[in-house]
Structure formats: C-alpha cells, structure tokens
Amino acid sequence: MTCYTLGAWKNINKIKIENIQKHLNLWYEKNHxxxxxxxxxxxxxxxxxEVMLQQTRVDTVIPYFLNFxxxxxxIESLAYAHEEEVLKMWEGLGYYSRAKNLxxxxxxxxxxxxxxxxxxxxxxxxxxxxxxxTAGAILSIAxxxxxxxxxxxxxxxxxxxxxxxxxxxxxxxxxxxxxIGGHVVSPQNPSFFNQGLMELGALICTPTSPKCIACPLFLxxxxxxxxxxxxxxxxxxxxxxxxxxxxxxxVYKKKKLLIMKRSTQGxxxxxxxxxxxxxxxxxxNGKSIRLELEENYGMKVTEGKFQFEKKHIxxxxxxxxxxxxxxxxxxxxxxxxxxxxILHDEIEKYVFPTAFMKILKEIESIKADEVCKL
Ligand code: SF4
Numbered sequence: 511m512t513c514y515t516l517g518a519w520k521n522i523n524k525i526k527i528e529n530i531q532k533h534l535n536l537w538y539e540k541n542h543x544x545x546x547x548x549x550x551x552x553x554x555x556x557x558x559x560e561v562m563l564q565q566t567r568v569d570t571v572i573p574y575f576l577n578f579x580x581x582x583x584x585i586e587s588l589a590y591a592h593e594e595e596v597l598k599m600w601e602g603l604g605y606y607s608r609a610k611n612l613x614x615x616x617x618x619x620x621x622x623x624x625x626x627x628x629x630x631x632x633x634x635x636x637x638x639x640x641x642x643x644t645a646g647a648i649l650s651i652a653x654x655x656x657x658x659x660x661x662x663x664x665x666x667x668x669x670x671x672x673x674x675x676x677x678x679x680x681x682x683x684x685x686x687x688x689x690i691g692g693h694v695v696s697p698q699n700p701s702f703f704n705q706g707l708m709e710l711g712a713l714i715c716t717p718t719s720p721k722c723i724a725c726p727l728f729l730x731x732x733x734x735x736x737x738x739x740x741x742x743x744x745x746x747x748x749x750x751x752x753x754x755x756x757x758x759x760x761v762y763k764k765k766k767l768l769i770m771k772r773s774t775q776g777x778x779x780x781x782x783x784x785x786x787x788x789x790x791x792x793x794x795n796g797k798s799i800r801l802e803l804e805e806n807y808g809m810k811v812t813e814g815k816f817q818f819e820k821k822h823i824x825x826x827x828x829x830x831x832x833x834x835x836x837x838x839x840x841x842x843x844x845x846x847x848x849x850x851x852i853l854h855d856e857i858e859k860y861v862f863p864t865a866f867m868k869i870l871k872e873i874e875s876i877k878a879d880e881v882c883k884l
Contacts, residue, residue, distance in 0.1 A: 522672060522690075522693070522694070526730055527693075527694050529729070529730050530671070530694060530727055530730050531694070531695075531696035531698070531703060533726040533727055533730070534696075534702075534703060534706040534707065534710065534726060534727060535696055535698070535699050535702045535703055535706060536726070537706060537710075537726035538702045538703075538705055538706030538709060538710075539702060541709070541713075542705065542706075542709050543568075543709070543713075545559075545568065545572070546559075546572060546575055546576060547559030547575060548705070551651060551652045551653075551654075551701070552652065553627035553629075553648050553652035553653070554579075554584055554585050554627060555575075555579060556647060556648050556651050556652050557612075557615075557627065557640070557644065557648055558575060558578055558579060558612065559571065559575055560643070560644045560647045560648070561608050561611075561612055561639065561644065562574055562575055562578075562603065562608075564605070564608065564661075565604070565605055565825075566603060566604070566605075568712070570603070571603075574599070574600070574602075574603055577599060578599050578600075581595075581599055582596070582599070584625075585616050585619050585620060585625055585626075585627065586616075586620060586625050588612065588613060588616035589613075589616035589617045589619070589620040589625075590620075591613070593610065593613055593780075594861060596609050596610075596612070596613045597609055597610075597781065597861040598861050600861075601861050601862065601863075601867070602864055602867065604863070604864055606778065606779075606781060606863065607639075608639065610780075611638045611639025612639060614638040614639065615637040615638045615639050615640060618636070618637050618638060619637060622636070627648065627652070629649065629652075629653045629655065630649075631645060631649060631657060634648060634649065642658075642660070642688055643659055643660060643661045644659075645657065646658045646659030646660070646688075646691070646704065647659040647704060650695070650700040650701050650703070650704045651701045651704065651705060654699075654700060654701055655700060656692075656695055656696075656697055656700045657692070657695070657700065657704075658688050658689075658690075658691025658692040658695055658704070659691065659704040659707075659708070660684070660687050660688045660690075660691040661708070662678070663707070663708055663711025663712060663715075664687070664691065664707045664708065664711055665678045665683075665684065665687045665743060666678070666711055666715060666717065666742070666743050667707055667710055667711050667715045668687055668690055668691075669733070669742040669743035669744070670715060670720070670731060670732070670733035670734070670739050670742045670743070671727060671730065671731050671732065671733070672690070672732055673732035673733050673736065673738070673742070674687075674742075674743075675742070675744055676744065677744050677745060677746050678743045678744065678745050679745050679746050679748070680746075691704075710725070710726075710727070718740070719740070720739050720740070722734045722739060751823065751826060751827060751828050752826070752827055752828070753827075753828040753829075753830055754788050754789070754827065754828070754829060754830070755788070755789045755829075755830045755831075755832060756786050756787065756788050756789070756829045756830065756831045756832070757786065757787050757789055757798055757799045757832050757834065758784055758785070758786045758799070758831055758832065758833050758834070758866075758869060759784060759785040759786070759799045759800070759803060759811075759814070759834055759836055760784055760817070760833060760834065760835045760836065760869075760873055761784075761785065761803065761809070761811055761835075761836045761837070761838055762835070762836070762837055762838065763837075763838040763841075763851050765853060765854075766851035766852060766853055767784070767851065767852055767853075767854065767857075768784065768785065768809075768838075768849070768850075768851055769782050769783065769784055769849075769850050769851075769852055769860065770782070770783065770784075770785060770848060770849045770850070771783075771848035771849075777824070777827070778863045778865070778866075781861055781862065781863050781866075782860040782861055782862050782866075783862065783863070783866045784866060784869065784870075785799055785802070785803060786799070786831075786866075787799050787802055799814070799834065800813075800814055800836065803836075807841075807842075807844060807849065808841060808842030808844065809838060809840070809841045809842075810838070810839040810840040810841070811836035811837060811838055811839060812836055812837045812839060813836075814834035814835065814836050815834060815835045815836075816832065816833070816834055817833045817834065817835050817873075818833050818872065819831065819832050819833070820833070820868055820869060820872070822864070822865035822868065829865060831865065831869065833869055833872075833873070854874060857870055857874075
C-alpha cells in the first residue's frame with residue numbers, strides 16, 4: 511500500500527481515483543442529509559451557508575441560515591443593508607469578521623459584477639472573505655465547475671484515503687491537499703463529489719472512531735487497509751490558549767445601563783459592549799475600570815461591587831471575565847453616539863458579541879432597582 515508524500519499525489523492510481531469518484535457520488539446521492547442549502551444551486555445560498563459553517567456546527571447554522579436568507583433574500587439586499595442589521599442577524603454565531611466580509615463581499619459583487627456571483631476562479635477570488643475552500647464550494651456546487659473544495663474535514667479524509675502522513679496544520683500541506691482535490695474531483699459531478707467528501711468527513715470518516723464499515727470508500731482506503739486510520743491525520747498541537755482576565759463594568763444611571771461601541775480595530779471590533787478592560791492576571795479589585803471610566807469618559811462611579819465571574823473561549827484566547835456593578839455619581843456631558851444609556855428592554859436592539867451576551871443574560875435577573883441601592 512502506497513504512502514503518498516507531498517508532491518507525489520500525481521502518482522495516485524487512475525483506477526483508484528475513478529472508483530472513489532463513482533462510489534462517493536453514488537453514496538452522496540442516496541445518503542446525504544436534506545439541509546436547506548443542499549436543495550439548491552443558488553450561489554448566494556451556498557456562499558452564505560459555507561461561511562456560516564466555518565467553525566460552527568450544522569445544527570447551530572440551520573436557524574441562522576434560514577433567518578439570514580429570509581431577511582436578506584439575495585445579494586443586492588445584503589449589499590444595501592446597514593452593517594448593524596447584518597451583525598444583528600449574526601448575533602451569537604461568533605467570528606463576526608465572517609459577517610463583515612460577507613457584507614463587504616456583497617457590495618463588491620453588486621459594484622463590480624452587476625450583482626451576479628462570478629463563476630470563474632480568477633474573478634471569485636477577488637471577493638473579500640472568499641478563500642480557496644469557499645470558492646471551490648461555490649464553483650462546484652452552484653456552477654458544476656471542476657474545482658476542489660478542501661477544508662479540515664476533507665483533509666482528514668484525504669490523509670486516510672491516500673495515507674498521507676504530513677502535518678495538516680502546515681499551510682504547505684493544505685496547498686498540496688488542494689492540488690489533490692483538483693486532481694481527484696469527479697469531472698461528471700463535481701458538486702456531488704465535493705459535497706460527498708464534506709458529508710463523509712462529517713458523518714463517517716469522523717475525527718475519532720471512523721465508521722469504516724459503513725464507508726463507501728472502504729475498499730479504496732489506504733489507511734484502513736493498514737489499520738492505521740485512527741492515527742491520521744497528523745496534526746501538530748496548537749500553542750496553548752492564552753488566558754487573560756477581563757474586568758467588565760455594569761454601570762447604572764437610575765435604571766439605565768451604560769453601553770459603548772468597541773474600537774474599530776482588534777477583537778470584537780465595532781460591536782456593542784459594556785466597558786471592559788483586559789488585565790494581567792490577579793489585578794486589583796475593580797479599581798482599574800473605575801479609573802478608566804473617570805479618565806476616559808469623565809464618569810465618576812461608586813466603588814465597584816464584584817458580582818460574578820464567567821469564562822469565554824475564543825480560538826486563540828480565553829477570557830476570564832470579572833463583573834463589577836457600579837452606580838453613576840456624576841458625569842461630564844458627552845456627545846458621542848457610540849456611548850449610550852439604555853433600558854434592559856432595549857438590549858436586543860443592539861449587536862452584542864456572545865461573550866457580552868452571556869453577561870447581559872445573567873444580569874437580566876438582577877433588577878436595576880436593586881443595583882441602584884449600591
Ligand atoms: S475507510 Fe475509514 S478511514 Fe478510510 S475513508 Fe472510509 S471512514 Fe475514513
């Protein structure tokens with residue numbers, strides 16, 4: 511049984527490739543899940559679904575996808591929407607740069623491509639946020655073009671199918687896997703082939719305990735024939751996620767809560783939040799954010815009262831959030847539309863990232879009247 515090294519993919523046996531194409535396409539046709547974005551070749555729907563599915567489970571995506579296309583049924587409606595509306599439809603899904611890129615991408619399609627999703631690799635790559643995987647998915651599923659769509663699931667299947675022992679965390683491995691994808695994709699039905707690989711990775715060739723007995727590619731699989739399927743793919747461990755403490759201020763003026771838009775740069779850019787400051791671990795009790803409110807916004811507040819602690823994990827970072835309640839004593843007049851005092855009932859009008867929504871949900875149970883007794 512051959513173990514393919516990078517660059518040697520051209521040696522994959524032609525009969526093996528034809529068998530893979532035939533068995534995978536047949537299996538997909540009979541066994542695929544009926545998902546809302548599968549029963550269409552509308553490039554806009556495929557684009558939205560593929561972006562939503564990055565880093566997010568299918569079950570979570572379904573209601574978001576349906577609500578999103580209901581609100582923005584086509585590329586034009588998305589392009590002409592206000593960014594705040596787009597982010598609202600994304601609220602809770604995380605990785606907000608995906609929504610911002612979709613919005614920017616829709617504007618580019620309207621301005622440069624007359625509102626039509628391009629159907630060539632050269633043009634589609636010009637759209638913000640569309641990388642090789644999404645481009646391949648749109649070209650093959652919507653337009654039936656012979657293009658590779660290789661994501662983490664597909665790399666796992668390829669590693670096992672062709673017994674490739676290269677580290678899939680390396681970008682050179684990904685690039686070679688894309689070449690393998692382009693080499694093996696079915697010319698008869700690239701849409702079924704690519705979706706078949708995605709579905710196989712999600713349902714059968716799973717990260718642990720792959721269900722080889724139910725796999726349509728069982729007879730073609732190099733790793734299975736050697737009994738090494740569970741040792742693949744090779745993926746070197748990510749560096750440890752850094753933990754930072756974040757001090758958050760829940761500040762009340764009578765029954766109104768202070769919210770402000772985060773900076774236009776950095777983590778959770780341009781989204782609404784309560785005042786928050788990243789601190790080195792073991793910072794002093796509630797003092798820092800209080801000083802920041804005074805120095806940066808001219809707000810004098812009471813001593814902070816520690817309420818509770820919560821965690822939130824981003825891809826590269828863990829937030830240990832410490833929540834303090836404050837009551838406003840005095841403020842300088844500020845004319846800034848990105849700083850607001852709102853009632854609890856108004857929270858849902860604004861887009862808060864998941865980390866902050868967790869906090870706001872928790873404090874909803876605490877009445878502002880009680881806080882005012884601080
Ligand atoms: S036979 Fe097993 S390891 Fe090979 S592709 Fe199928 S599920 Fe994956």
